[in-house]
Amino acid sequence: MHVVVCVKAVPGSTEVKMDPKTNTIVRDGGQAVINPFDASALETALRIKDAAAEPADVRVSVLxxxxxxxxxxxxxxxxxxxxxxLLLSDRAFAGADTLATTYALSRGxxxxxxxxxxxxxxxAVDxxxxxxxPELAGTFEWPCATDVVEVRGLEPMCTCVRANIDRGxxxxxxxxxxxxxxxxxxxDLRMPSIAGIMAAETVSIEVLDAKRSASDARRIGLSGSPTQVVRSFVPDRADGAVTVPGDAAEQACALAQLIEGMSL
Structure with a gap:
C-alpha cells in the first residue's frame, strides 16, 4: 500500500509579502511551516501505517x-x-494556480x-x-471524499471514512x-522521535525540476494557469469609530451616507 501525502509550505507569519507584478505570495522559506491541514493528513497516513498488520507493507511518501x-x-x-x-522545485512552477499545481503534483x-x-x-490556510x-481525483479519475473527519479502516479494495456533508x-x-x-x-501531528530526527538528517530529498518530471511547459507555472489574481492587498486598519445618533430610520440614512463615502 502506497500512501502519498501532499503538503504545502505556508507562511508562518501574518506578515505576508506580495509580489506586485504577479500578485502572488513571495515565498522565501524564512518562516515557512507545513500547512496545518496537511499536517493532519500526514498524521492520518502515519496512523494508517501504524494500524497495518505489517507496517513495513505501507509506504508513506510526502510530496x-x-x-x-x-x-x-x-x-x-x-x-x-x-x-x-519528493520536491518539485523549478522557477517554471512559480505562480501556479490550483489547476497548474495539480498537474505538477500529478507528475510528482x-x-x-x-x-x-x-x-x-x-x-491551505494561505x-x-x-x-x-478534488482536482487530483479528477486528473486520475479516482473517487474522492472531502472534509474527512475519521478513517475507520483501510482494506485492499476500499477505505471506510466519516466525512462532513451539508446535512451532518x-x-x-x-x-x-x-x-x-x-x-x-x-x-494532531505527532512529535518527531530522536531516532526519527537523526535518520532524517541523513535522508536525501529527491528534487525534480520541470524537465525531469516530464512536465508540459504549457501546463505549469503562471503561464499555464487559466486563473490569475488580478489584485491583492493588505487592508488598512483604523482604530477610529463614528457614533450614529438618532432613531432607527435616521441611523440607517446616516449609515448609508457613510458607506457611500467610503473608497473601495
Missing part, C-alpha cells in the same frame, strides 16, 4: 511543490514517520511510482481554495485508489 528550502519541511515529515519525500505522484491513496489537507484534492456527517466506503481531503481536527 510538495515549492522553493528549495521546502526540502527541510519534507525532511521534518520524515523525522515524524514518513518513509520518503507518477515519479513516486503512483499511489493507492492520496491524502491532502482540506485546504489560499482557502480547497481545490487540489456521512459514513462512506470509498473504492481504492482514491483521494481523501481531511479536516484539521482529524488528528
Amino acid at each position: 510538495s511543490m515549492g522553493i528549495p528550502a521546502t526540502a527541510d519541511l519534507l525532511r521534518d515529515c520524515i523525522a515524524r514517520g514518513a518513509d520518503d519525500g 505522484i507518477e515519479a513516486l511510482g503512483g499511489a493507492d491513496l492520496i491524502l491532502c489537507g482540506k485546504m 489560499g482557502d481554495t480547497a481545490q487540489i484534492g 456527517v456521512a459514513s462512506l466506503a470509498v473504492p481504492l485508489p482514491a483521494v481523501l481531503t481531511v479536516s484539521k481536527d482529524i488528528a
